[in-house]
Amino acid sequence: MKLTVAFDRTIGRASYRVHLRLYRLTRGIIGHRSPAGPMLILESIGHRTGIVRSNPLLYVAREGRYFVVASNGGRARNPGWLFNVRNHEVVKVQAGSKKFNAVARELNDDERNAVWPMLTSSYGGWAHYETLTDRSLRVIELTPTS
Numbered sequence: 001m002k003l004t005v006a007f008d009r010t011i012g013r014a015s016y017r018v019h020l021r022l023y024r025l026t027r028g029i030i031g032h033r034s035p036a037g038p039m040l041i042l043e044s045i046g047h048r049t050g051i052v053r054s055n056p057l058l059y060v061a062r063e064g065r066y067f068v069v070a071s072n073g074g075r076a077r078n079p080g081w082l083f084n085v086r087n088h089e090v091v092k093v094q095a096g097s098k099k100f101n102a103v104a105r106e107l108n109d110d111e112r113n114a115v116w117p118m119l120t121s122s123y124g125g126w127a128h129y130e131t132l133t134d135r136s137l138r139v140i141e142l143t144p145t146s
């Protein structure tokens with residue numbers, strides 16, 4: 001976990017841009033699978049700028065829904081995309097070769113606590129990140145729209 005945090009805080013941002021580009025160019029063939037787990041691209045509208053923002057995020061899929069964690073690598077501040085989905089709940093998602101619109105909903109504390117063990121069993125890094133910060137890592141449920 002320490003290596004993951006070190007990577008994220010040094011060359012992470014630059015590598016995420018490359019990852020995003022490869023993911024899109026290959027329609028998810030490169031980038032969907034990672035050593036940490038599957039990744040999706042979350043496209044949201046900037047809450048202040050109105051500009052479309054894209055973020056590669058680890059996810060867990062269950063019963064037709066996708067769960068992402070606003071970990072920001074355990075930093076003290078929430079990631080920018082969390083503010084975006086709080087203000088504009090309709091988002092675009094690419095999970096592998098699948099592209100779809102979804103509604104993003106922040107889970108309340110009870111809902112979050114109910115899915116947290118399932119999430120951290122899929123990726124233990126989230127539990128570690130939570131020890132690095134005083135904030136509770138927020139969980140977003142992405143529900144595809146028809």
